[in-house]
Amino acid sequence: xxxTLELITAGQMPNNLQPxxxxxxxxxxxxxxxxxxxxxxxxxxxxxxxxxILDGTAGLWxxxxxxxxxxxxxxxxxxxxxxxxxPNFQLGHPLAFEFAARLASMLPGDLDHAxxxxxxxxxxxxxxxxxxxxxxxxxxxxxxxLIGRERGYHGTGFGGISVGGxxxxxxxxxxxxxxxxxxxxxxxxxxxxxxxxxxDYGAHFADELERIVALHDxxxxxxxxxxxxxxSTGVLIPPRGYLQRLREIxxxxxxxxxFDEVITGFGRLxxxxxxxxxxxxxxxMTAAKGITxxxxxxxxxxxxxxxxxxxxxxxxxxIELFHxxxxxxxxxxxxxxxxxxxxxxxxxxxxxxxxLAPYWEEALHGLKDAKHVIDxxxxxIIGGIELEPKPGAPGTxxxxxxxxxxxxxxxxxxxxxIIALSPPLIVEKAxxxxxxxxxxxxxxxxx
Ligand SMILES: Cc1ncc(COP(=O)(O)O)c(C=O)c1O
Numbered sequence: 001x002x003x004t005l006e007l008i009t010a011g012q013m014p015n016n017l018q019p020x021x022x023x024x025x026x027x028x029x030x031x032x033x034x035x036x037x038x039x040x041x042x043x044x045x046x047x048x049x050x051x052x053i054l055d056g057t058a059g060l061w062x063x064x065x066x067x068x069x070x071x072x073x074x075x076x077x078x079x080x081x082x083x084x085x086x087p088n089f090q091l092g093h094p095l096a097f098e099f100a101a102r103l104a105s106m107l108p109g110d111l112d113h114a115x116x117x118x119x120x121x122x123x124x125x126x127x128x129x130x131x132x133x134x135x136x137x138x139x140x141x142x143x144x145x146l147i148g149r150e151r152g153y154h155g156t157g158f159g160g161i162s163v164g165g166x167x168x169x170x171x172x173x174x175x176x177x178x179x180x181x182x183x184x185x186x187x188x189x190x191x192x193x194x195x196x197x198x199x200d201y202g203a204h205f206a207d208e209l210e211r212i213v214a215l216h217d218x219x220x221x222x223x224x225x226x227x228x229x230x231x232s233t234g235v236l237i238p239p240r241g242y243l244q245r246l247r248e249i250x251x252x253x254x255x256x257x258x259f260d261e262v263i264t265g266f267g268r269l270x271x272x273x274x275x276x277x278x279x280x281x282x283x284x285m286t287a288a289k290g291i292t293x294x295x296x297x298x299x300x301x302x303x304x305x306x307x308x309x310x311x312x313x314x315x316x317x318x319i320e321l322f323h324x325x326x327x328x329x330x331x332x333x334x335x336x337x338x339x340x341x342x343x344x345x346x347x348x349x350x351x352x353x354x355x356l357a358p359y360w361e362e363a364l365h366g367l368k369d370a371k372h373v374i375d376x377x378x379x380x381i382i383g384g385i386e387l388e389p390k391p392g393a394p395g396t397x398x399x400x401x402x403x404x405x406x407x408x409x410x411x412x413x414x415x416x417x418i419i420a421l422s423p424p425l426i427v428e429k430a431x432x433x434x435x436x437x438x439x440x441x442x443x444x445x446x447x
Contacts, residue, residue, distance in 0.1 A: 012038070012048055035406055040067035043424060043431055045411065053406065056435050057413045058424045061231060061263040062294030065343045066426040072295050072339040079335035088116075088329045096329030099337050103291075103300065106272050106341070109281035113308040115301040115321075116329040120262035120288035121155025123299035124225070127284045128159040129323055130301060131223035131256045137310040140254070143222040144179055147212060147255075151185035153232035154225060154260050154286075163225050166233060181212050183226070187236045189386075193375050194368060195237065196361055202239030206246045218253035223284075225258040228274035232263075234418030235377050235384025243280045256283040256307075262299070266290030267344060267425050269380030270354025277380070283307060293340040298333035353381045353425040356432075363432045364421070371443045372397055383421035385439065390447070400446050401439070410438040 017031040037053065039046035043066060045053040058064055065072075079095070086093040100114040115130070117123045128146055135143035148154065148163030155161075161169050162177035165185065170176060184205055192199035213221060228243060230236035250257040259282035264274035267290065271277040275285065284307065288299035311320040327333070344350060357380055364383045365376050375386040387397045398414035405412045412435075413420045421435065 033403075042066045042068065043427060051409060054410045054423075054431060054434060054438075056405075056411050056421050056423050058290075058422050059294050060289070060413075061268070061422045062289035064266050064268065064290040064425050065293045065340065065347065065349060066424040069293060069295075069339075069343050071343055072293055072336055075335040075339035076296060076332050079331050083331045086331060087326065089324060093329075093331055093334075095331055095334035095338065099329070099334040102338060102341055103302065107285070107302055108273060108275045110305045111275075111281065111285055111302045112305050113303050115303070116325075116333075117288075117299035117301065118297045118325055118327050118330070118333075119155065119299045120260075120286065121157045121160050121299075122325060123262065123286035123288055123301050124154040124163075124260060125157040125159035126323060127258050127260075127286050127301045128163065128223065128225070130303065130307065130321070131258060131284060133321065134256065134307050134310055135222045137313070140219070142219050143254075145181065145216055145221045146177070146179065147181050147183060147209065147221060147224040149183040149185060149226050149230075151187070151230055151233040151236060152182075152225070152227055152260075153230065154227075155262070179220075181216070183208050183212070183224070185230070185233075185236060186239055186242055189375060192239075192377075194365065195377060196365065197379055198237055198240045200240055203241035203245055205239065206242050206249060209246060209249045213249075213253050213255075218255065221253065221255050223256040223258050224250055225260060227260045227262075228264050228278060228280075229269070229379055229382060231382070231420065231422070232415060234386065234415050235382055235420050237377050237379045237384075238278070243278050247280045247282075250283075258282055258284045258286065260286045262286055262288045263382075263422070264380075266340075267350035267353050268382060268422065270350060270357050271380075272350055291340070292333055292336040293343070295340070296330070296333040296336040297327075298330070298337060347426070349425045356425075356427070356429075357381060359429055360432060363436050366436055367440060370440045372446065373443070381423065381425055381427070383419075385419040385421070387417040387419070387443070389417045397446050401442050404442045404445055405438055408438050408442060410435060410442075412439065 036048040037045040038048050103114050104112045117126050146163050150165035152165040154164045162180045165182055186202045186205045191201040261273050265287040269277040275281050283304050285302040292298045361378045364378050367373055372387040374388045377384040390397050395416050398417045402414045
């Protein structure tokens with residue numbers, strides 16, 4: 001195996017890692033021991049030293065159809081040659097309309113309009129703005145308050161971190177949006193330990209919304225936003241009946257319900273969206289990541305017909321929503337997205353994920369007695385393995401496991417002392433076994 005110096009000499013390794021300020025990364029530690037990948041195909045990355053790394057996380061929960069899908073690559077290449085860029089402000093290009101219609105045809109209920117963004121974070125901030133503006137459009141302008149949830153992750157815009165519930169993502173950034181409240185998170189280790197799929201305990205956490213409404217009055221509340229399955233804070237599966245109850249309480253009080261489906265969208269649970277899986281239709285839904293299989297940055301907000309219609313008032317020459325991005329509905333993203341939907345459909349990937357979910361569950365729960373493991377959680381093709389934190393050094397066990405797993409040819413993701421898994425939906429049973437056995441072996445080595 002070539003070492004770092006040999007790789008630099010061969011021109012493969014950048015010889016200066018300093019200028020790139022890496023996101024959500026321990027920069028100094030990384031740059032001292034860089035983990036670089038230079039290629040990807042199917043279920044594997046190729047590391048800079050030539051090793052194959054099994055992708056247990058679909059990149060960052062985005063490459064649902066596996067890496068290097070030819071159809072998607074070719075669609076992007078062809079589009080770049082045909083129309084590299086066109087604005088969608090007072091002008092347009094056919095693919096954006098085609099892609100929005102394609103998505104609308106897949107969405108549950110009457111979610112039937114798409115507002116395009118470039119990331120999940122932008123989708124969240126767009127959804128929050130649309131929700132507040134909608135209330136104003138229907139004569140409910142006092143409804144400005146937003147309700148998020150503890151341990152929620154909604155990207156990194158000011159709106160997203162304000163409704164989000166991760167302390168480190170919030171504490172450095174000032175006073176955030178005002179008028180935000182948080183529901184309690186739904187996780188209770190003592191009552192939900194080693195649940196398979198949805199825990200039976202915890203639907204009552206939704207009732208806290210009644211308490212918040214009673215405190216502020218419904219006439220001040222615009223929207224509630226939750227991830228149907230919370231991913232980034234360590235895979236928190238909603239208790240049975242919880243999302244239904246949230247929906248009922250929102251309906252009772254005229255509050256919009258927003259599902260952040262940035263990770264659950266596009267087959268992760270074995271259904272097109274979590275809304276389909278749980279049988280709960282939100283008023284707005286955010287998506288990103290799997291929308292283009294990760295190949296071109298893109299996000300979207302999907303809204304119910306009543307929301308779009310509420311904006312279509314006044315003189316037809318007037319702009320209805322003062323919001324958008326230079327790259328909203330970028331031609332390359334739309335081309336990638338349309339090809340991605342073809343791949344999902346042609347390969348039956350959502351159904352495949354549903355068929356594989358029981359095997360996934362069984363395999364993951366095989367780690368119940370592995371060293372340090374205090375909980376295993378799963379739903380669809382998502383897994384969470386929680387470790388007992390090392391006394392006085394929380395987070396270090398999982399992070400050591402991450403580094404050791406990478407050295408053994410497996411990419412996992414960690415948050416605190418939780419290992420999160422979300423492989424591409426093309427994963428084979430033997431590769432699931434490989435993930436589980438690698439993690440078991442790695443945990444044995446972790447102090
Ligand atoms: C639920 C959820 N919402 C929003 C985001 C932010 O998406 P992005 O990183 O594309 O801005 C993420 C990213 O992981 C996410 O998991």
